[in-house]
Amino acid sequence: MANLKLTDVEKTYGGAVNVLNHIDLDIKTGELIVFVGPSGCGKSTLLRMIAGLEKITSGTLEIDGQVVNDVPPSQRGIAMVFQSYALYPHMTVRENMSFALKIAKKPQDEIDASVERAAKMLQLDEYLDRLPKALSGGQRQRVAIGRSIVRDPKVYLFDEPLSNLDAALRVATRIEIAQLKEKMPDSTMIYVTHDQVEAMTLATRIVVLANKGIAQVGSPLELYERPNSEFVAQFIGSPAMNLLPGEVVGTGPQTTVRMQRGGTAVSDYPTKDSDMGLKVNVGVRPEDMVETTGDAIFEGKVDFIEALGEVTLLYFEKQDNQAAVIGKLAGIHTDVRGKSVRLAAAPAKVHLFANGVSLLYR
Numbered sequence: 345m346a347n348l349k350l351t352d353v354e355k356t357y358g359g360a361v362n363v364l365n366h367i368d369l370d371i372k373t374g375e376l377i378v379f380v381g382p383s384g385c386g387k388s389t390l391l392r393m394i395a396g397l398e399k400i401t402s403g404t405l406e407i408d409g410q411v412v413n414d415v416p417p418s419q420r421g422i423a424m425v426f427q428s429y430a431l432y433p434h435m436t437v438r439e440n441m442s443f444a445l446k447i448a449k450k451p452q453d454e455i456d457a458s459v460e461r462a463a464k465m466l467q468l469d470e471y472l473d474r475l476p477k478a479l480s481g482g483q484r485q486r487v488a489i490g491r492s493i494v495r496d497p498k499v500y501l502f503d504e505p506l507s508n509l510d511a512a513l514r515v516a517t518r519i520e521i522a523q524l525k526e527k528m529p530d531s532t533m534i535y536v537t538h539d540q541v542e543a544m545t546l547a548t549r550i551v552v553l554a555n556k557g558i559a560q561v562g563s564p565l566e567l568y569e570r571p572n573s574e575f576v577a578q579f580i581g582s583p584a585m586n587l588l589p590g591e592v593v594g595t596g597p598q599t600t601v602r603m604q605r606g607g608t609a610v611s612d613y614p615t616k617d618s619d620m621g622l623k624v625n626v627g628v629r630p631e632d633m634v635e636t637t638g639d640a641i642f643e644g645k646v647d648f649i650e651a652l653g654e655v656t657l658l659y660f661e662k663q664d665n666q667a668a669v670i671g672k673l674a675g676i677h678t679d680v681r682g683k684s685v686r687l688a689a690a691p692a693k694v695h696l697f698a699n700g701v702s703l704l705y706r
């Protein structure tokens with residue numbers, strides 16, 4: 345059980361390299377918060393400050409109402425699981441998982457009970473007497489997680505714990521982490537990943553970090569359905585949202601945009617009379633594009649396709665030096681390559697941005 349609160353947290357390395365500014369974040373007991381953001385944006389730094397492995401330059405970190413800026417890591421009730429699992433190779437799974445409790449001089453029966461409980465939770469009971477080298481990568485990562493569970497921490501921190509695993513193991517271990525969270529509803533977890541699917545499936549809320557700060561915080565679906573900026577819109581979802589330039593020609597509860605390359609878009613984003621003539625970027629996710637014979641947001645020649653089985657990705661010929669538009673159609677459509685296709689989207693799926701900011705968040 346733990347609530348975490350960061351207030352105006354800043355990090356500057358060595359008095360010169362400013363990495364994070366004005367970080368305000370309220371995390372409640374039982375949440376699984378996922379940090380995402382481009383490489384080097386400060387995800388690990390933020391996690392390490394929460395763990396106490398890195399000093400907070402200014403601002404405060406509170407755990408359950410107590411400022412812990414100067415509390416050493418071992419006394420914060422926090423456990424951290426890293427990308428590399430760093431198990432002791434000469435120790436069995438049981439010994440690896442017991443180690444911290446032995447050091448803390450816990451009674452043996454208590455240690456045994458904690459290890460058995462964690463091993464059961466992680467389905468490691470059969471492997472307790474094996475050495476790490478006799479385990480798969482996924483099992484080793486589970487032992488690393490088990491080592492933190494036995495200490496019964498208030499907060500779990502994970503820094504890209506699955507990134508060293510191959511694709512199939514990643515999926516299996518991701519599901520195990522989700523199930524583990526369900527078994528420990530009162531634990532608070534913070535999880536760093538650059539994997540979209542991990543973020544979308546695990547998080548109660550996602551924190552998008554960029555430009556030394558928080559770009560947006562929200563549930564996975566809030567970020568997907570109502571991104572506050574072009575940055576978040578293009579960061580969440582894969583392939584990224586298409587952005588196409590246009591000009592507002594009709595305002596009200598629905599907005600009509602004349603597309604620069606021809607065609608019209610209608611969006612459920614509301615606008616005011618004073619928005620007439622506003623230059624906007626119309627955002628449409630590839631999966632929201634549908635073929636039409638009527639009014640289109642976009643018409644282009646399909647340059648290339650990728651048939652993934654469940655869906656086909658359509659890459660359109662680039663125009664005016666802009667990023668290639670991508671469409672995603674359900675099923676297999678190998679016949680559309682080289683053809684000209686007209687695409688529209690339902691008004692509820694058409695996002696509008698001006699100067700990089702969503703019109704919903706002005």
Ligand code: ADP
Nearest residue numbers: 357361363381382383384385386387388389390
């Ligand atoms: P992420 O985990 O999001 O990829 P990091 O938190 O590791 O990013 O790093 C954020 C920035 O801080 C990077 O520009 C990195 O070079 C810098 N940085 C990280 N650790 C140190 C350090 N000990 N000294 C100086 N700069 C650092």
Ligand code: MG
Nearest residue numbers: 387388389503
């Ligand atoms: Mg990192």
